[in-house]
Amino acid sequence: MTDNPSFVPEPAGPAPGSEPFLSVRDLQVHFPTDDGLVKSVDGLSFDLERGRTLGIVGESGSGKSVTSLAIMGLHRTGNARSRPHISGEVRLDGEDLIRADAEHVRKLRGRKMAMVFQDPLSAMHPYYTVGHQIIEAYRTHQDVDKKKARTRAIEMLDRVGIPEPAKRVDAYPHEFSGGMRQRAMIAMALVNNPELLIADEPTTALDVTVQAQILDLIRDLQKEFGSAVIMITHDLGVVAEMADDILVMYGGRCVERGSAEKVFYEPRHPYTWGLLGSMPRIDRDQTDRLIPVKGAPPSLINIPSGCAFNPRCPYADVPKGGITRTQRPELTLVDAAEGADRHWSACHMSQEERTRIWTEEIAPKL
């Protein structure tokens, strides 16, 4: 990756010598299209340990879902002509998934790493019963007979809180409510006790009450199975209580990363401020209006020069010399003295400036 001019800092990790469970290094996912190269993910790095939860946050098109699919190796399936160019490293338990044999990765999918998708109605096959689809996932990786698999499916449905699981196992997805479907989806993802669970907007299609239930469920299951979880969402609220770490993506890159506490309470990137501003909060004064991030997400074919966020950034002119429009900011440590909670962000403004803006201008309005 020497042709990548940008500096990629080593993220926080465990002690030298022991590799993190999941390690992503300079991941690039580029889709060739007739209009040009779509750089969905353009140099992303992070680590994740077992039992920990990483929240990846960003608008649609920021590259967060593409990242999850790249980890799962799902970009390598289907028609060869429409596959993206992937480079960088995705190491799961010491194995480089990008360079591994496709068949080997397939065997890991659903067993070692599993995924829960956004819309369970469209993500489950309408023609097969819920039980059938769970059994299928189970038997693909376990050498068991149908009866045992069925018992396992019922057990899993029971575990995710579906009432009368022995009966509902034979129901079709459309016969379930939205929340039930997502529970079934989770049951299906967890049926093989995966060590990595990626949940891509698992609650977006659900109403608020059900959202909370599902999030609780994922958290409980994570504790029980000890899996690593990646929670992908556009909604900071969803990850607020779940994630240990948060990674904010913009234009296919990481703009801020750190412990949940840091990112929530001491965010150091204007985009994160925007996201926080648009987050509904129970403790917020109901008369205040949500402040969405103004402007549209960047084109991934023609990413703005300089800081990708500059066209939407209210502070784009704060750094002198128009540097925000000419030079791409690198991820840098917010405070080198911090320990495991190391906090990174990519912004041309000085630390002091950002601290001042956050504490004086943004935080009070939230």
Add this chain to the structure above:
Amino acid sequence: MLVYLIRRLFNVVATLLVVSVVTFGIFFAVPKITGSDPALMYAGRETNETALAGIRVKMGFDKPISEQYLIFVKGIVAGRDYNTGVDSTHCPAPCFGYSFKTETPVWDLMLDRIPVTLSLALGAAVIWVIAGVATGVVSALKRRTAIDRTVMVGALAGVSLPIFFTGMVAPAVLVYGLGWLDVSNYRPLTEDPGAWLNSMILPWVTLAFLFAATYARITRATMLEVLGEDYIRTARAKGLTERVVIRKHALRSTLTPLVTMFGLDFGGLLGGAVLTETTFSFQGLGTAAVAAIGAGDLPVIMGITLLAALFVVMANLIVDMLYAVIDPRVRLT
């Protein structure tokens, strides 16, 4: 389900009644309204008054049209007698009319023709569904490759080339060029299965080519669409092999729209594959209809029209029932 079936069957009968009223109107009432004598159309070449009078009595043209229609419908259920007082002809139920040009009940003629058309339609259907779906799937999976392009150009040709062209080229290649087959006339399956098969292959291939092309294109397009569905991504995320993903998850969804198409195509074909039958000199319902039109044999035209309508309506019903089997979201209520 039973209620649904009964209701649908009721609809079938109602549809057929409407079709029968319309066709009856066209063939029997309109000439009367416009003042032309329908008996003239039955008279053939000999149009002397005695002959016309005989035809009028036989066909019941002396009665009001509504009564003629009731007699016609009653004939289907209970049979009827064409009694001229001099000469009585019995037409047993189901009497779809009686052809005075050929002196045969229309039903007998149709019974004689149905096996031919059915043989043609069934065999061709098997070929075109298998060939069309297979090439469509391959094409979709090999999208934008040379294979895909070749198959799709072939499919475009299949859609564009008329039956009488492929009907000429197919024998030229298979019979005279490669010598794989003999030219032969339709032989009933019950008489000689080998000869039947030999006589059917060319018409099957010719007819199937046309449909297979369409089916390949639709299959390809649907398959590509289905492959983009979330549940296919889910299936892959579960670690299913690509084979299982395609065969089990993608194909089943791909086939759904094809079932509708197939129902209509097949139902329509049962009414007679006119061009194919003509090209291969098959005496099926299609050629019978054409011959009847040429000869102005109205009872036969009407009988075949009704039969064709019945086939289409029934095919639709079966497709709808099949839908419920394929797609559990569809409820028959």
Add this chain to the structure above:
Amino acid sequence: MIRRKQALAITAVIAALSLTAACGDKGDDGKKGGEGSSNAAFDAATKGVVNPSDKKGGELKLWSPQDVDYLDPARAYYGFVWNMQRLYIRQLLAYDSKPGADGTKLVPDLAEALPVLSNDGKTYTVKIKDGVKFEDGTPITSKDFKYGIERVFAQDVLSGGPTYLIDLLDQGQKYPGPYKDTDPNKMGLKSVETPDDKTIVFNLASANSDFSYLLAMPSSSPVPAGKDTGATYTNKPVSTGPYKVESFTASKGATFVRNEHWDPKTDTIRKGLPDKVSFTVTTNPDDMDARLLSGDIDLAVDGTGMQQAGKNKVLKDPALKKNADNPFTGYIRYFAFPQTVAPFDNIECRKAVIYAADPKSLQNARGGPTSGDLGANMLPPGIPGSDKSYDPFGLTKGEPQVEKAKEALKACGKPDGFETTIAVRNNRAPEVKSAESLQAALAKVGITAKIDQFDGKLSSSTIGSPENVKKKGYGIIVMGWGADYNSGSGFLQPLVDGSFILPNGNNNYTEINDPEINGLFDKAASAATPEAAAPFYTDINKKVMEKALYLPINFDKAFVYHNPRLTNVYFNDSMGKIDLATVGVVK
């Protein structure tokens, strides 16, 4: 006399109309086939017998793109069905199975001898041969003949066939046919008597030399009353010939097998060589031609001739061509000039058109030399009294005669030409092309002709209505014509007898009503024999031509190919078709 003529006239018109309607298409392509063997050669079967042989056995495979109309003798009208009926039914008289002019002569068939005429030619007495039987072995009696003829009268049940017999035999009785006959034996027709089982007597109202022809038509065949099934008799008619109907399915075909009760000793006409005859209806004439050329089938029995593709193939290949023939069909293609439309009331203007026409171009419009010989007059070869070489306008020279045309225009008082309309059926490509050819030729002498294509199915009310012809100003009409039976009256009378002018379905397009011509028809009818009538028709033909009312295009020919394995192949001049009475399939 007038009444008689009127009656016969009407039937003839109907008959001829029917024939044009039913067979016109076939005549259009005008091609027929021949034979192949030791003496096989192109057109040999129109001159003599090809592959003479008396070997029996095999299956004669007949195909046709046209289904039979009816197998019932009283209802059949298609020419090719009459030919097929020579296989399974016999009449008192029949056309002899001999090539050339002999084939147009009537010889006794079920009759012992030709009819004996008495009572000034008004009474025909016929004796029936000994040993002739129906297919069930029952001897054929005079009552069976009478019953068969009576059936023709039951038009309300048995429509379809020619009705000449009604016109000549009803004689005011209004006989309703056997089904409504009050006579317990169903023998109520008064003009036909059966003094004993062997004798049948026909009493005509007036002498008619054509009556023998009617006795040779299938509608005069014997039918056993006990076996008559009325309208459905057509599906299984009782046989008297060498074959009987084994099976018949409308629009599919039929199978004929040997009739064990046919005694060849009683039959001088039929050979009965094949063991079996099959008839198959096809929907694909090109496919039929291919099978014919491959030897898969024996004959396209409809006799309309090959399609263009097959024809071209045969013409190019001498090995195939020797199995082909180019016989006359008995049709003439012509233009007619209605005298009611100016300036065609003037003979000179009519002559101008005749001379201006380009005969070669017209022949090409119809499909070239194999589609027919250049027309010269209005009586086709094969009809007694015809003379192909009679060419009053020099048409067979094949060149337009522009000078003569211009002189005629001057004589007509239109030296600069005139305007007129050519009426042509829109569903006959060769006729439309003919009209275009004439249009081009006329333009060269200053005559401007506009072409009006009308719906061919409505001929009887467009060109068949003199009132409409006048109204539309149809100065030139394109048509074709063939006869039902082989006499000058059968052909010419509907065209040129003034008493045949009808308000609808008229065929006398020129509306000629000349007492001299009308009188000649009467004289011909009262002649004792067809041979004696022939000179009258020669005369009528001349009179008509002298009036310059018609421009003949060609004497129609067919291009017919036959399987070289066929034996005893020859074209019977009475029908212009390969005689099925003699063909065999084993050399």
